[in-house]
Amino acid sequence: MNLFEKLMETSSQAIFTVDRNGILTHINQRAKERFGLFMHSSYSHPAGKLNRGDLILLASTEIGADDGNLTREDLERIGIHDRRIRIGGKIAAIGVYEDVTVKPVYKYLKPGTDDGLEIETIYQGVPVRICIDSNQIIASVWGMQYSISYFRSIGQIVVVDRLRHRVKFWEENGYSARKEGVGNLLRGAPYAAKAPEAEMKVVGYHFRDFFEGERFEEDLRQVLARQVSQYVNQEYEINGFALVASLLPVISGDEVTDVIVRFRNIDEFKDTIIERNDAIRLTEKTYREAKHLSDQSNALFSLPGSTLSMVDVKRYANKLAQMGCHILITGEVGTGKTALARAVASTGATGGKYTMIDCSVEEDLEVQMLGSAERPGALRQTDGSTVFLDDIDSLSPLWQSRILSVLQNGRLTLPDTGEIIPVKVRIIAATSKDLKELVEQGRFRSDLYYRLHAFSLELPPLRKCKEDIPFIVNSLMDELRQKYGLPEKYLSGEAFDKLITYDWPGNIRELENVLERAVVLSDTEMIYTEHIRLDTVLPVLPLREQMKQVERQLIQQTLIQCGGDRKIAMQKLGLSRSVFYDKLKAYQLY
Secondary structure, three states: OOHHHHHHHHOOOEEEEEEOOOEEEEEOHHHHHHOOOEOOOOOOEOOEOOOOOOEEEEEEOOOOOOOOOOOHHHHHHHOOOOOOOOOOOEEEEEEEOOOOOOOOEEEEEOOOOOOOEEEEEEEOOEEEEEEEOOOEEEEEEOOEEEEEEOOOOOEEEEEEOOOOOOEEEEOOOOHHHHOOOHHHHHOOOOEOOEOOOOEOOOOOOEHHHOOOOHHHHHHHHHHHOOOOOOEEEEEEEEOOEEEEEEEEEEEEOOEEEEEEEEEEOHHHHHHHHHHHHHHHHHHHHHHHHHOOOOOOOOHHHHOOOOOHHHHHHHHHHHHHHHHOOOEEEEOOOOOOHHHHHHHHHHHOOOOOOEEEEEOOOHHHHHHHHHEOOOOEOHHHOOOOOEEEEEOHHHOOHHHHHHHHHHHHHOEEEOOOOOOEEEOOOEEEEEEOOOHHHHHHOOOOOHHHHHHHHOOEEEOOOHHHOHHHHHHHHHHHHHHHHHHHOOOOOEEOHHHHHHHHHOOOOOHHHHHHHHHHHHHHHOOOOEEOHHHOOOOOOOOOOOHHHHHHHHHHHHHHHHHHHOOOOHHHHHHHHOOOHHHHHHHHHHOOOO
């Protein structure tokens, strides 16, 4: 062992090195343990592969994801021929490998279903049980449990020897690096032996044989090609785990001969996330102070957002709030109009009660606005209260007239008695519609529009203020933590990137919903990209590409209808052999 290898082994960090061709040249024990290349199994089994007649227990939380690319064709090897099964679905199954005479037992749920699955039975004389819950898969044979935990998706397979009816293989963490996923094994791939302190041979193989991660691979390629000098403390997701790594080149002459890949442990990773969040808070505080907006008692300046457009909105809102005038707030759905209205109400000099009224609910307006003699409505308050009229574009012509009277004359005629009463409230109205366009269509009074438009605030969409996303995320995460009574949770770097690169058609409201779901879905203090569920809209493809997709789908469906018989499918489609097989190759339908 040379000096470099000794230093690697004594390090508390996981380290490996690759040469200019991507071949692993060194790896320390810590890295082998971290990536499942060094076993800590309590039990042993020899190397081998599946044999005809073996009893198979398998489960996948999301078919095709982190399970060795399991397919419907793979499931046919244990007797499951079910055309309902789709990529992304959830399955628990028990069957016999490559024996069509034995009927399998299985349960399947279509993609998007969050329910668990459980099967418990005596199969071929063996008591077995499979259970998928929210964070783990448990397979049990003869009362012995084999469990594996997951965040978003995972696969588990337990194999019972056909002759002795004893377990010959079970899945453990690190199977992605060992290429032992459910799909791999069903397709005939071998599996390695398990034993306490057993380890795999890694040096001499390409790093992609054991470490998968698109961003990691691209950054490593850039360092090897000297396109980037190095990456230090970069956040990656490798083999489904969030990690922090540094890619440090070894240079000889003008060439990179090797790259040292060094991983920080999870505690240091958490510290990095905390440092980032603290830096975001400090940056926002510093920006406010630089712009003389550091008055924490002012609710307006406490709203997240430090881009020039948001600062201008908050400054102008502050002026209008101090004047106590009526205000119109415009902006797309979800841009934060309600939060801005509440901040204006608490900042202004008028004081009094704050009441929010949804103008789209017509049947409740009379009671909310006017109330009764015993219980006055929002417009009959006399202490300078603020009334927030959300979706004012939904008001009926009658109520448009009444609100105009309040704005112009400060009075209102009661419908039941005809009595004219003074109104001493400030109106803040909000809309996501183009009121001027509604005026042109005759759906909104022009005089009311011009009266409201005199003092208006327009909130920019989130896609035009992406620099504010980190600040808004921090604020929302604090609110969600308090709402659910949870300890602090942290977003991984790639999860943050996913939020920042998205265009947010639903603006802040959509961002809040996405974060809320992520907080609930994550069972640990870390939130990864798989917890960030976005309603992405696919771009419109050129006609040629759309036709290719339709053609691929037609060929695939025909193959399914013909039970995979290519000769019959070829005849049904009216294609020559050469053209048919060229298309199979082009569309990767082999």
